Amino acid sequence: MKDQSPLENLRVVLSRPRHPGNIGATARAMKTMGVMRLDLVRPGRFPDPEADALASGADDVLASARVHEKLAGALEGCVLVAGFTSRPRDLSHPPRALRDAATELAAAARESAVALVFGNETTGLSNAELSQCQRMVMIPASSRYASLNLAAAVQVACYELAVAASAHSLAPARSRKRAKAEDVEALHAHIEQAMIASGFLRPAHPGRLMQRLRRLAARVELEKEEVAILRGMLASFERRRAEEG
Amino acid sequence: MKDQSPLENLRVVLSRPRHPGNIGATARAMKTMGVMRLDLVRPGRFPDPEADALASGADDVLASARVHEKLAGALEGCVLVAGFTSRPRDLSHPPRALRDAATELAAAARESAVALVFGNETTGLSNAELSQCQRMVMIPASSRYASLNLAAAVQVACYELAVAASAHSLAPARSRKRAKAEDVEALHAHIEQAMIASGFLRPAHPGRLMQRLRRLAARVELEKEEVAILRGMLASFERRRAEEG
Numbered sequence: 001m002k003d004q005s006p007l008e009n010l011r012v013v014l015s016r017p018r019h020p021g022n023i024g025a026t027a028r029a030m031k032t033m034g035v036m037r038l039d040l041v042r043p044g045r046f047p048d049p050e051a052d053a054l055a056s057g058a059d060d061v062l063a064s065a066r067v068h069e070k071l072a073g074a075l076e077g078c079v080l081v082a083g084f085t086s087r088p089r090d091l092s093h094p095p096r097a098l099r100d101a102a103t104e105l106a107a108a109a110r111e112s113a114v115a116l117v118f119g120n121e122t123t124g125l126s127n128a129e130l131s132q133c134q135r136m137v138m139i140p141a142s143s144r145y146a147s148l149n150l151a152a153a154v155q156v157a158c159y160e161l162a163v164a165a166s167a168h169s170l171a172p173a174r175s176r177k178r179a180k181a182e183d184v185e186a187l188h189a190h191i192e193q194a195m196i197a198s199g200f201l202r203p204a205h206p207g208r209l210m211q212r213l214r215r216l217a218a219r220v221e222l223e224k225e226e227v228a229i230l231r232g233m234l235a236s237f238e239r240r241r242a243e244e245g
Numbered sequence: 246m247k248d249q250s251p252l253e254n255l256r257v258v259l260s261r262p263r264h265p266g267n268i269g270a271t272a273r274a275m276k277t278m279g280v281m282r283l284d285l286v287r288p289g290r291f292p293d294p295e296a297d298a299l300a301s302g303a304d305d306v307l308a309s310a311r312v313h314e315k316l317a318g319a320l321e322g323c324v325l326v327a328g329f330t331s332r333p334r335d336l337s338h339p340p341r342a343l344r345d346a347a348t349e350l351a352a353a354a355r356e357s358a359v360a361l362v363f364g365n366e367t368t369g370l371s372n373a374e375l376s377q378c379q380r381m382v383m384i385p386a387s388s389r390y391a392s393l394n395l396a397a398a399v400q401v402a403c404y405e406l407a408v409a410a411s412a413h414s415l416a417p418a419r420s421r422k423r424a425k426a427e428d429v430e431a432l433h434a435h436i437e438q439a440m441i442a443s444g445f446l447r448p449a450h451p452g453r454l455m456q457r458l459r460r461l462a463a464r465v466e467l468e469k470e471e472v473a474i475l476r477g478m479l480a481s482f483e484r485r486r487a488e489e490g
Contacts (some may be wrong), residue, residue, distance in 0.1 A: 029397055034387040057390055099408060140408060142279040145302055152274055152400040155393070159401050163344060200481035212474055220400060220465035229457060234443035237482045 006109035006165040011037040012154055013074045015129055016120040018044040024054030025151030033158035038065040039074035039115075054151075063081035071117070078221055079112040079178035080105065080221075081131030083125050084153060086146050095138040098160050105135075106164035112178060116157055122151050131211060132181070134218040149166060181224045187227050188214060194234050249383050250355035251410040254280040257399055258319045260374055261365040263289040269299030270396030272306035278403035283310040284319035284360075299396075307387070316374055322358040325350060328370050328378030328399060331391050340383040343405050349410035350375075361402050367397050424472045429462060439479050 012030055023046055027038055038061050041224055042045060046067065055062050068074045075081055082105055085224060088095055108114050117133055121127030130136065138158055148156070179187075192210055195201035201209055222230075257275050262268050267437075268291060272283055283306050285291060291312065300307050302336055305373055313319045320326055327350055333340055353359050362378055364370030374396070375381065384401055386393060413454035424432075 008266075025394065025397075028394060029393075031390045032386045032393045032397075034389070056394075057392060078434050112359060139404070141277045142407075144279070145276045147273075147302060148277045148400070149270065149273060149301075151279075151394075152270075155397040156401055156404050159384070159404075161277075166385070195460075195478060195481065198478075198481040198484070209474070212471065214467060216471055217466075220461060222461075224456065226461055230453070233440060233445050236440065236443040239443070 006106045007034040007162060009109040009113050010035050010161060011115050013039045013070055013115050013117045015041040015117060018121050020045045020051040021046035021054045022150040024051035026154045027055040027058040029155035030149050030158055031058035031061050033162040035158045037059055040067045041071050041074050046136045056242040071132055073105055073114050075181040077113045078181045080108040080114045080133040081117060081133045081181055082128045082137045083117045084137050085124055095120055095136040097135055098139050098157060101135055101137045102160040102164040106161055118150060118153060131214050177224045179224045183227050184217060184222055187231055190231055190234050194238060249314055250350050252279040252407060254354040254358050255280050255406060256284055256360050258284045258360050258362040260286040260316055261363060263366050265290045265293035265296040266299045267395040270297035271399045272300040272303040274400035276303035276306050278407040280403045281306055285310055285312045286316050286319050295323045306375055316377055320360050324356045325353040325359045326362060326378045327380040327382045328362045328375045329382050330369055340381040343382055345386050346382045347405040347409040351406055358443050363395060363398060422469045424467045424469045428472050429467055432476055433459060435479050437474055439483060
């Protein structure tokens with residue numbers, strides 16, 4: 001399909017949602033904005049009658065929702081992953097306001113799968129989860145009380161994406177071929193292993209080395225071919241070592 | 246107060262809301278966006294424990310909510326009244342999309358009281374109610390399923406008003422310390438030398454390898470500290486080789 005809506009490539013990922021009611025309300029929020037694909041990572045209870053009740057007319061979104069053991073599974077195939085947070089976090093990239101981020105996310109979704117990731121109701125996204133996101137997005141909120149309900153946050157996010165996808169006739173996306181989330185993860189694993197082998201990274205005292213490198217990679221939006229080059233380079237370093245050793 | 250936030254002049258009016266849970270969720274949605282005044286017209290049940298439960302930390306909004314017999318009472322003192330509808334209506338003014346309307350509403354709220362009016366969960370605003378509104382506002386939604394939950398609609402509306410009022414601004418981006426050109430050049434030289442040593446880059450047939458890596462580095466705008474990390478990593482690969490060789 002040539003001119004498919006960017007919304008068809010968009011998926012909402014809820015990581016460790018506790019309340020089934022929030023899952024149902026999320027499905028409804030998504031569907032009102034034309035977003036149909038929902039992925040759940042270790043939901044507290046699912047399926048559940050409370051989710052069904054709050055989904056209202058969005059039972060089809062719930063019925064086709066996929067459940068995963070790990071966040072990585074929910075991100076498979078995505079070229080761009082945006083993690084939502086209600087506060088600036090120490091590590092990784094500084095958060096961007098939703099409206100600014102929406103343009104880029106909608107443009108990317110024109111070509112390939114894009115994920116909007118929301119964390120647990122109480123604790124939000126963990127640092128490990130955020131490290132799998134290339135973008136950190138904040139919904140601007142009151143400094144006195146910034147605690148949006150989970151489904152309400154999804155509603156606002158999908159609304160912004162829908163407006164960005166429709167209102168502006170988007171410029172055609174660059175013809176860059178973005179690397180998929182799983183390929184970038186494999187690259188990180190490869191780098192980590194090579195650094196451990198060389199003694200640069202000591203597993204007992206890892207510090208923030210991998211975080212720094214992940215932040216770097218997230219910023220650059222690696223292309224498929226670039227990942228291949230970097231992995232080839234790493235392999236050559238390792239091979240050489242093996243031959244010489 | 247001269248420079249008060251427009252949000253302080255904003256009030257949300259729910260006309261004939263049936264479910265107390267929606268009233269509580271509305272209070273929470275408002276407060277996250279800095280909107281504190283809630284007016285209720287003939288609510289189904291209020292106050293109610295269900296409203297309290299869903300208000301979460303916004304119990305103050307509920308506690309100060311005013312209850313009216315008629316819509317006119319809830320609109321007292323307002324210079325501009327915007328009625329929300331999920332579908333175009335026969336009568337009077339054509340609806341405007343929320344984003345377009347938000348600018349005007351936020352500007353008016355700088356000076357005087359402005360009301361955002363939402364109707365009953367099932368039937369929406371009646372024609373009589375809409376006739377008391379000077380603006381008709383639509384939240385753009387999917388043509389296949391446009392039924393936003395009441396509190397979700399309030400969340401999106403207050404979010405748009407808050408953005409329009411620029412009441413919130415994100416923390417300034419971290420001041421990144423960019424690497425100097427000569428340090429980036431030194432990194433490129435280091436990479437090239439390491440790749441030649443490992444056999445990944447053959448000087449006789451360099452291809453476009455270095456160009457690709459330079460393009461990658463240019464895109465990411467390396468920080469000073471990142472260059473140091475990457476060079477340290479390369480050095481560890483080389484050292485290890487030397488020790489093993």
